[in-house]
Amino acid sequence: xxxxxxxxxxxxxxxxxxxxxxxxxxxxxxxxxxxxxxxxxxxxxxxxxxxxxxxxxxxxxxxxxxxxxxxxxxxxxxxxxxxxxxxxxxxxxxxxxxxxxxxxxxxxxxxxxxxxxxxxxxxxxxxxxxxxxxxxxxxxxxxxxxx
Numbered sequence: 001x002x003x004x005x006x007x008x009x010x011x012x013x014x015x016x017x018x019x020x021x022x023x024x025x026x027x028x029x030x031x032x033x034x035x036x037x038x039x040x041x042x043x044x045x046x047x048x049x050x051x052x053x054x055x056x057x058x059x060x061x062x063x064x065x066x067x068x069x070x071x072x073x074x075x076x077x078x079x080x081x082x083x084x085x086x087x088x089x090x091x092x093x094x095x096x097x098x099x100x101x102x103x104x105x106x107x108x109x110x111x112x113x114x115x116x117x118x119x120x121x122x123x124x125x126x127x128x129x130x131x132x133x134x135x136x137x138x139x140x141x142x143x144x145x146x147x
Contacts (some may be wrong), residue, residue: 005077008108008140017075017103017119022067022096024059024125032063053137058092059099064132068121071103072136079141087121087134097125115142121143 022028033044038060042049049057065087072082093099100123107118116139123132 005079006075006140008117008141009143011105011108011117011140013105013107015049017071017105017121019071019100019102020074022099022101024093024099025093026095027101029057029095032060036060038062038063054092056094058094061089064089064093064099064123066107067099067101068132068134068136071101071121072119072138076138076140079122081139082136083116083139084137085121085134085135087132089132091125091128091131093123093125093131094127097127099131100124106135115140116145 015135026140030044033039040060042052042054043057043060046056049055065085068087069085072085073080076082096134102124103119103120103121105117106120109116109118116137121134121136122130124130
């Protein structure tokens with residue numbers, strides 16, 4: 001399903017981006033490790049994770065990054081461009097969690113003739129609250145130049 005195209009003129013500061021949820025379970029964690037080839041043991045070996053001081057296995061940084069990117073790309077549409085994304089891995093997403101990914105527009109502006117939107121994005125869970133806060137800059141098409 002193709003995402004609806006967002007245009008800069010239609011964006012409002014404070015606007016919420018559509019959120020989504022992902023159930024975190026051991027199978028998803030193992031598949032993520034296999035696909036990403038991130039073999040750091042706490043991502044797939046529960047005993048190793050506990051000995052290292054963690055409560056159990058947890059999702060990789062790449063998995064969480066991809067989820068935050070999805071919030072943005074689902075919202076901006078095919079003609080938008082994700083210029084910058086930064087985030088902090090503060091807490092873990094572990095089996096048994098439901099990871100919810102959200103976002104919000106914090107600023108819109110024009111710079112060097114390009115139409116930009118700054119956003120906050122984050123992942124959270126009921127167990128931990130906000131686990132991964134982030135910020136992004138998105139370039140959106142303008143209705144003025146689309147015509």
